Amino acid sequence: MKCRKLGSTLFETSKVGFGAWAIGASWGAQDDSDSPQTLHTAVDAGINLIDTAAGYGDGHSRT
DSSP states (O other): OOEEEOTTSSOEEESSEEEOTTTTSTTSOOOTTHHHHHHHHHHHTTOOEEEOOTTGGGGGGGO
């Protein structure tokens, strides 16, 4: 995974991020057992930028 420096920090973030909006059934039915595996697959691919918010699935994407 290609990374880039985050602003003036020493932290490097992946150029591709993981959007967690769909975790929590906001976009229709989904199986909670799929969510951790999907996230682990993204991390295993080198993604370290994870977009989540309290509003995503009414906070379900954060648990």
